[in-house]
Amino acid sequence: xxxxxxxxxxxxxxxxxxxxxxxxxxxxxxxxxxxxxxxxxxxxxxxxxxxxxxxxxxxxxxxxxxxxxxxxxxxxxxxxxxxxxxxxxxxxxxxxxxxxxxxxxxxxxxxxxxxxxxxxxxxxxxxxxx
Numbered sequence: 001x002x003x004x005x006x007x008x009x010x011x012x013x014x015x016x017x018x019x020x021x022x023x024x025x026x027x028x029x030x031x032x033x034x035x036x037x038x039x040x041x042x043x044x045x046x047x048x049x050x051x052x053x054x055x056x057x058x059x060x061x062x063x064x065x066x067x068x069x070x071x072x073x074x075x076x077x078x079x080x081x082x083x084x085x086x087x088x089x090x091x092x093x094x095x096x097x098x099x100x101x102x103x104x105x106x107x108x109x110x111x112x113x114x115x116x117x118x119x120x121x122x123x124x125x126x127x128x129x130x
Contacts, residue, residue, distance in 0.1 A: 003092040004033060004072075005025050005034070005091065005092055006022075006033075006036060006088065006090070006094050007021075007036070008036050008038060008087070009035055012097055013097075014097025014098055014128065015097035016129070017127050018095045018127040019061075019095075020065075022095040023065065027066050032072065034072055036073070036084075037051050037055055037075055038076040038080040038083035038087070039051065040080065055074075058073070059072070074087075081115045081116055084096070088122040088124060089122060093122065093123045094116065094120060097129065098127065098128055
């Protein structure tokens, strides 16, 4: 089984940088790209349509830059860390954007990326914007 490069997106500049890095890496390694968004559904709030459209727009942008790259998208519902760790288990590499907080600030903030890195059995790459 060939595993894709998987990238988690949340609409931030950091996640956009992660998408572009992941797409280049997928092309370089002749792998597919899987773009995922992990979210916890709030009571009474259903943004599924908006999130799916944002994922589709991201896929279109990637395909525009890399027309031969197979790209698929998934909306992962549930705890973000658990969902991303599960996505990493099926990936060659999981790529996430990071704001680049230092170790102490990141620890105090409980960064999703840092928690995923700590819990994932697969490689995780954190990409900074700019």
